[in-house]
Amino acid sequence: MRKFIELLLLLMVLATQLSGEGLLYPPPKLVVFDRWVLDVDHLKLMSVEDTVNPNIVWDVNQEPRLWDQPELGMDGVNFPVYYEDGSLLGNLMTEPVMPESHTITGSQISLKVQPDDQILWTYNPDPPLFYGKYLKVILDGSNLYIAIYHPISTGSGLVCLDAKTGEEIWRGEGVQLMIGHSQYMNEVYINLIDDKIVMVGDEAGGSYIQVFDAQTGERQFYNLDYQWEQNGY
Known part of the structure; x- marks a missing residue:
């Protein structure tokens, strides 16, 4: 019995060490945007220092911005969509x-x-889809995830369509900053991480990060940060 207890204690110590080193339990998947770090697995904001082995799966700060691509113009463009095989x-x-x-x-x-x-x-729903000229698109199997926004106006929309028919699978109920403005800049990013769609908005008047269930469109998490007064210009 004594040897059994000693062995059990040894296993408990080993499990604690492995857990602390991130070997027994894999570190959570992290999305980094500005000063935010989102734990996608547990849907909470955290600090990189809170995890032993930071597992950053998406650094939004490294994404190209529309305003760094003046050749795209302001009149909208065609957005090519590719399968995984290219x-x-x-x-x-x-x-x-x-x-x-x-x-x-x-x-x-x-x-x-x-x-x-x-x-x-053609997808032309009723009520209408959010007005925008630019898209961010992810094709996963037959699911086409689309974020739509305007580069000089606040807000965004998110839908999932059947890639072959254009039929709506779901429309996300995103939380909007709704900032009044005259001159403005707006950029939106989306990424598919496991069974979640992560959408990030980087606006002149504020920013947000939101998470949606990739199959149902249910919003699971959001966080807003206003840089301007909500009714300011």
Whole structure:
């Protein structure tokens, strides 16, 4: 019995050491943005120092910004979408939705395919999709995750569509900064990490990080940070 207890204590000490070194339990997956560090596995903000072996799976600070790519212009462009093997699915195109009132109420998205740039499908939901000219896109199997935003206006939208039909699988209920402004800059990023879509917004008046269930679109986490007064210009 004594030897059994000694062996049990030895195993407990070994397990504690392995856990402390990050060998028994893998360190959580971290997303880094500005001064934020998000533990994606446990959906909480933390400090890099809080984990023994930082496992940074996405450093948003290293992502290219629209404002560093002036050749993209401000009129919107076609956004190529590729399969994992590098073959082209097609080009996504955004267009404003303007009813008879001639007031823009949102955006529609079309997929153009080769060889003749024929429109395979158009996504024009009711109520309208968030208005924007630029997209960030992830293709995972038949799921097409799309973040839409305007580079000179606050806010963003997030949807998951069937890549072959354009049918809506889900639309994310994202939390918006909703900042009034005259001159503005806005950049949005998305990434698929395990079964989660992580969306980051970097706006002139503030920033946010949000997490959605990749299958259902349910928002699981968000954090906002205002740089301006909410009603300021």
